[in-house]
Amino acid sequence: MSCLREADVSRLLHPAPETWRTPSGLTAHLWRRPFADRAPVLLVHGYASNVLYNWVKTGWLDPLAAQGRSVLAVDLPGHGSSADVDPTGLSVQDLLDDLHGLSTEMVADEPSGDAIAVHGYSLGSRLAWQLAAAHPELVASLIVGGAPAADRLAGLDAEAARRWARDGVVPQDPLTRSVVTVAAAMPDQNLPHVVELLLAVARTPFDPAAAVPAAPTLVVAGARDEIAAGSARLAELVVAAGHPARLVEVPGRDHVNVLTSRIYKDAVLDALP
Template sequence: MPALQGSRTQPEARTSRRTAGGLTLHTWQHRTPQAPPVVLVHGFGSSTQYNWVKTGWIAPLMGTQRSVLCVDLPGHGDSGDVDPRGLRSEDLTAELADQLDDLGPVELHGYSLGSRLCWELAAARPELISTLVMGGAPATDRIGALDAQQARRWYRTGELPTHEMTRAVIPTAAALPGQHVPHAVELLLSLAEEPYAPSASVPGSPTLVVAGEQDRIAADAAELTDLLRGAGTVSEFVSVPDRNHVNVLTSQVYKRSVVEFLSR
């Protein structure tokens, strides 16, 4: 398989800034952009650095003649110092929408928890989004059943949750170095306060749904494609062979699928 365009080149240096709402935006500005910018939103317990930079996404996306803007969510990455307690999805999507207003329609790509926010933003503000990519995205609300008391006890004392879903999800907040674990957990618990129902509001932007073949978290991701098509939205689904929820991010199949989707 030939290399992705731009995958062997050094991407432009990034600039970073903090928004009033606690997002940190990292921008790689293409010198001569020929297409809308790509906006990337990471998953729970991750960051721009670990979700997108170290996995090799910046250069191939810039190879499509686009600038790239990555978002660090409150409690994560360079926004790790932001206490997210009390935040809701609509707070984050409204803050991100404010930042995108001056950019014109963008290509929006979310991964895991980030895909949930991107789905809601694309549905609420369709004029801001030209295409949507949903990576590692479950079609059901996996975080609504978390046991908040056990989650907080874990980050305060190290005691593993006995609640199955909480034990499976929450400790991943400590998987990467430099993470502000309490703030990362509190963001997830805050978002879990409100239900996530993709069928309630379906985006109209052309959408690519991608999941690893072995991804148990996003095992039902193809159902999003059915929702989109049922609403009349152009959509595609790609299953990446032999990849799970973590290592799918380094997949050339995943990257190539996104690059081809953006290039149509």
């Protein structure tokens, strides 16, 4: 990864100055702050979203730039700039391996130290949790937003999900219908690929208590976010393991509009190392 020339990076524009594809099909977007003295941040978006809609349009880049940080954001396979990637056959471990590789490469090029802050939202929070738990030496701070406290994907009807993405046949199973069909709300989706990414993640059961991050953790949830209901348990797990954690609940916000909240942003900026 090449360094940018020293320039005005108080505002970060999309697309990023540096973009590349990982072995498993993530598209990495890097805004490097030359001579940064604070930990870089890795951003991992949610299901059926992407870097542009999860982080750029909701106003996350400039506050991070104002703190003098480099920012690395990824489009997951089948999403955003990786919409052309068919995630069929991928595993959660494939995604985690690429996130680990990106993070390791990122901190190696940073003057601020040897660790990174990781911020995941919704499905991205699940990946961020697992990355932080597996690599405590690398993750200095963890933020999980809109995070389910349990495995919401167990029991998905894979064939019904694929039929919906391919032919528009609405799944009869309430769980599958409620989870997969939200992908249609985002413009320019490659629905078969978006659904395959979800199914790839669903194949690996998720129990947040099985491997708890050692990093200081911030859990953020909208008070009206049914998906993140009970996410206080995540903070409790971290505290029970002997590490600092806290929950911030944003009044009046749901799973979508909490991302634009000033309360959310201020809590994250305060929590970052």
